[in-house]
Amino acid sequence: MTETTGFLRDLVDQVRASDAYGQLDRFSDDHLLAPFVLTREDRRNIAANCDLEPATEARLRSFYQAVAAATERATGAFTTTILDLSHEGFGRVIIFAGRLVVVSEALRDVQRFGFDSLDRLSARGESLVTGATKVIEQYGEVARDDA
Numbered sequence: 577m578t579e580t581t582g583f584l585r586d587l588v589d590q591v592r593a594s595d596a597y598g599q600l601d602r603f604s605d606d607h608l609l610a611p612f613v614l615t616r617e618d619r620r621n622i623a624a625n626c627d628l629e630p631a632t633e634a635r636l637r638s639f640y641q642a643v644a645a646a647t648e649r650a651t652g653a654f655t656t657t658i659l660d661l662s663h664e665g666f667g668r669v670i671i672f673a674g675r676l677v678v679v680s681e682a683l684r685d686v687q688r689f690g691f692d693s694l695d696r697l698s699a700r701g702e703s704l705v706t707g708a709t710k711v712i713e714q715y716g717e718v719a720r721d722d723a
């Protein structure tokens with residue numbers, strides 16, 4: 577088991593936070609992160625024309641909530657995540673800081689949501705946090721306006 581740091585720590589914290597009954601407490605961080613890693617072949621074997629599984633939606637939600645939490649910690653600006661998905665795996669995620677949109681992404685084929693490795697997962701999360709942080713630094717007044 578490796579030490580989980582940076583964005584991966586935020587992601588594990590979000591996964592554990594979604595567990596209302598403490599069932600995940602017995603699992604290691606590596607075990608909780610494993611479903612986020614899918615090889616190309618794994619993704620290819622998942623049908624894109626099927627309904628979105630609740631476990632996949634939960635992983636997607638945890639990922640973007642981890643981005644929001646890390647952004648909030650880095651900037652001190654309160655963040656909110658909105659995830660809107662159809663049962664077919666299409667939708668949008670938006671992360672707000674105050675009245676400012678700091679992340680906005682269209683989502684497609686989220687049935688296949690996953691990364692080639694933990695390094696790529698971490699890099700994507702850190703990239704989103706860095707981008708959101710820059711936007712908040714540039715428009716701090718709007719980001720801290722809750723009116």
